[in-house]
Amino acid sequence: MSAKLNEHHIRSHGRLPFQTHHGTPLNHPRLLSTSTTPHTTRMPSKRKQKRGGRRRHTSTFTLESPLEAFFSTYYPQFEYDPTGSASHGFYRLCDESGWDRHDPERQAAHQDFKDALVQQFNDIYGTDEDDLGEWQKLCHVVDMDTIPDDLDACREAIRETHVNLVDLVDGHLPGHHVRVFDSERELSEYTRHTGKYFPKENAYAGGFLRFLLRHILDPET
Secondary structure, eight states: OOSOOOHHHHTTOOBOOOOOSSOOOSOOTTTSOSOOOOOOOOOOOOOOOOSTTOOOOOOOSOOSOHHHHHHHTTTTTSOOOTTSOHHHHHHHHHHHHTOOTTOHHHHHHHHHHHHHHHHHHHHHHOSOTTOHHHHHHHHHHTTOSSOOSSHHHHHHHHHTSEEOHHHHHHTTSTTOOOOEESSHHHHHHHHHHHTOOOOSSOTTOOHHHHHHHHHHHOTTO
């Protein structure tokens, strides 16, 4: 992997491997997490309302995912579609809220969205970079023909494929497929075209995600 990815590129796409072309479900018997305890998501911080008539709604109950928790703070003025792309949902929120790129309210919402996106990744794929099951789950999502039974083999396979990290978050949804690119250039063009930028650094990133991001920044490490 080339180490010449710029920050704009890196924020978005992981160059982890693969995508699922066949919509293979995550509930493959050997890839399921051993934990079935529902999690309680962190509610994004409430921020001062900028425009009259648009009030945020906060929830005190447990939601299914960090992204749902984030978007619920804008309900009922904004209705989130959990079956759609996370990034597209955020851009639609910006449009309906009338935020331009430099709007402080948009910038605050964007930070909360990035936190939720990272936490969603953790919930789907785990946080332990030494957990073989987590690597195998990722291999499964990117539709590998043969899933390695060895940790190092899984890591090596992941390094050799180009995929967008936001797509990996969306990829667990019905009807969403993680597209695999033949080159870094193709992945970069796709990322710029779709605006699917993944946070380069985030306090909520688990060890598994940090490992993936580290190898995007410096593939030789």
